[in-house]
Amino acid sequence: MGNHASVLHCLRDLGYRVRVSDARDDLSEVDVLILPGVGAFPKAMEELHNRSLVEYLQEQAYLKKPIIGICLGMQLLADMSYEHGVTSGLGLIPGEVVAVSEHKWHIGWNTLECIKGSSVFTSSDKKAFYFNHSFMYGGGAEYQMCVSNNNEIIPSVIRKDNVVGLQFHPEKSQGPGQELLNNLILELCDA
């Protein structure tokens, strides 16, 4: 479940050829897999299971295929979530997904703080991006590339090898979002 249209248009604006598909044959032909997501964790995992994509994505991560998860798509990369009960995730980046505690939601524009020295995200440091979520990544600091602050620290970019999670919506973050997404795809494809 996700807002495919927005991601599709954003990537096409950036000059990429894009396919929206749940068919393994299609997905295996692309350079980068993007997992967008709007919705709740259990329903999204159910949809991935229904399409037999859980094992497929795990295999692709093992084979170092670049994978980018956006918003809920980032949370699905983790081991498990506590949203509406306990649900197993894809387990591509170690960690749990927990409720945003300080406020019930994190909705709107917030800035990124890069915490891992020089990286593909450095040029996005202090720029504002659009967030819309009520759960967040609660895993190890070693996987957190950027954070945002809303009276609590919210991991906004996580990474393990070629698997990257973006808690915000780059496709809806105007110029800074397009720039970050483009830089990230170029880096992942060069890696």
Next chain:
Amino acid sequence: MLKKRLVGVVIIKNGWAVQSFGYDRYLPLGKPECVIENLDRWGVDEILVLCIDRSASSLGPNFKLLKNIARLGLNTPLIFGGGINSVKNGIDAIQLGADRICIDSMLQDHLEEAEELTKHLGAQALIGVLPLSISDNDLKHLDHRQKLNSKISNEHLNEIAHVVSEILIIDWMHEGEKEGFDARLITDFPMNHVPLIAFGGISEHEQMHSLLALNNVSAVAVGNSLNYKEHSVQKLKDNLMHTSLRQSDYESKHTLLNDV
């Protein structure tokens, strides 16, 4: 820290973007797509498209319009509302291109349906719409389908607050009036932990400054006045530079303009 937001509102009636005055007088603005594209270009923080005739006419959501909007490839978050009265409607709206949805009559008629929608989309995707007014010191809710204005109980507000992430408070009586918004709709709102979006009769930056200073206001929504002049969003944001609003990023894609 999280920024407060300036939401650009496009009211749709009979498929056309209109200016709305007090929920009973309308002036055409033109094709919705053109108005929405302008807001996207100008750098509002969210765009709210509200189809005001869908619930009253039991027409369901205007998905044809939503598909056309999705084809624009907006870079700005899109909130879509009007006629969403089932879980399927809500999911379809998100899959067709909305980032968040507004629900109104569902909150009054089928609250359990709204709860189910929350399980599918997460409450962060849902905004409750409440057209309110104050009379005899009471908060009154307008059921625009039946033109009934009645007192709204704290219990019902509490139930609504459990299924949505924010509430869009519409000052329907002063909608379209310059500086008409009645701030008591915010200050007298009984639940101060619920993030509120103020809309209706908001046009001047001083007024926005006052509203954005209130803790429970997460956004101000502006409709008609944004369409009166070019670059109105930039001008408003310049005047609100010292508030917690995000400053927009205005980078021209046109080299000629960049060279000026």
